[in-house]
Amino acid sequence: MSTQTTHPMQSRTKRWIDDWRPEDQDFWEGGGRQVARRNLVWSIFAEHVGFSVWLIWSVSSAFLLSQGFEFTPQQLFLLVALPNLVGSLLRLPYTFAVPLFGGRNWTVVSAGLLLVPTLLFAYAVQRPETPYWVFCVIAATAGFGGGNFASSMANINFFYPADKKGAALGLNAAGGNAGVALIQLLLPVVVGGAGIFGLVQASGSGIHLERAAWFYAGLALLATLAAWLRMDNLTSAVSSPREQLGVLRNRQTWVMSFLYIGTFGSFIGYSAAMPLLIKLNFWVPDPAPLGTGIFFAYYAFLGAGIGSLTRPLGGWLADRVGGAKVTLGAFVAMVVFTLAVIAVLQRVTPNPTADPAIATSNSALFPWFLGFFLCIFAATGIGNGSTYKMIPSIWRTQAQRATPDGTPERVAALTRATRQSSAALGVIGAVGAMGGFLIPLAFSAPWVEDPVSATKGAFAVFTAYYVLCAGVTWAAYLRRPHPARAHALAGAEI
Structure with missing residues (x-):
């Protein structure tokens, strides 16, 4: 554990830090930065493994038929959606676990549960x-x-000062989000289904999905051990469940939850559904082993990869020009490129009989579909980073406006705002992740005759939602407030 002479980090045990003041510049430069960075690195690794396990079904479901399982497309989409439903519901208790047990302690437990x-x-x-x-x-x-x-x-929200939260939270989230891309890239290789960049690894023994499970079980054990040895708990991060639940009464929690459904819900939902979308609309299994059309395993990882890379960019931009402005721009881009995807799908021919000729004709449209879809992913990543920058800024602004500058009340209010914003991150993340459950279900749409029509209808609904999100962002955070509402949050500060 790092220490310094003028601003010691007092500890009651070697993994609990009692004195943590990231807003104090001397404290930060005198050792705080190094401690925060170490915890961020291992937090990213543990979260990366968690995301990978979370999305393991997004790719493996597309291989189940070749393993001898007889499931319908609707059943496969449900297998893809269920982890997202449970993951979103667990986010609230997982958030509350950090102040109850300590960030390092809970990382050990949560990584072990991945087994x-x-x-x-x-x-x-x-x-x-x-x-x-x-x-x-x-x-x-x-x-x-x-x-x-x-x-x-x-947990990471507690470690960093306000002016560095956007980048830190963006990196932490991007490291986790990258787990989606990497499992979609590596799982086909590990199980023997495909290689990288089109180099097929045809194995005489077929596909072995269990190999991916053993691989990630090993990584889960490594993440558990790393958290135990290298991370810290912060005494200042402790708060009561009652105080944390207080964020549910704050209107901003629900406004930001609504927006986060549009950004992160889209990212995780599209990431989970993309392999099956490609398989159902652009590929047929004949002739074996590669079939005709576009083989999903070569492209499924690209969307999540692009969204993961642009998430820290969204946090970085939000630190400099304001989270609300970046979020609004992200939603405008999502509207434009989703309409472009719908335009491409208008030309795709439904392939209910798995006709290789139709799959071949659809393949010519696939580059346009993929290109526009990747632009949507890029916008969701930027929006994810900017919205998560906005959350601590909102609570900090509220605390500043409620207390006089330079007073003990201001210091106490800012400390309380950090705890509340961490709770809000969990609540907003939980609600936003519901999009990961709803989007695959919308694409499956068993009441629609063919996959193309179901896909077009789903994208039309998503476009309308993004338009609504853009309007809410402008109205809540960028519109100049009426003088009678001077306490409202100004977009320039967010």
């Missing part, structure tokens, strides 16, 4: 007689990985 979905996955995929409902239960346990995000973000 449950990975080991169960390894067991089930080797047995074609496994009932579908068992797969649903196992897929639901993958939601443990989704809960990790909330506790990780809440």
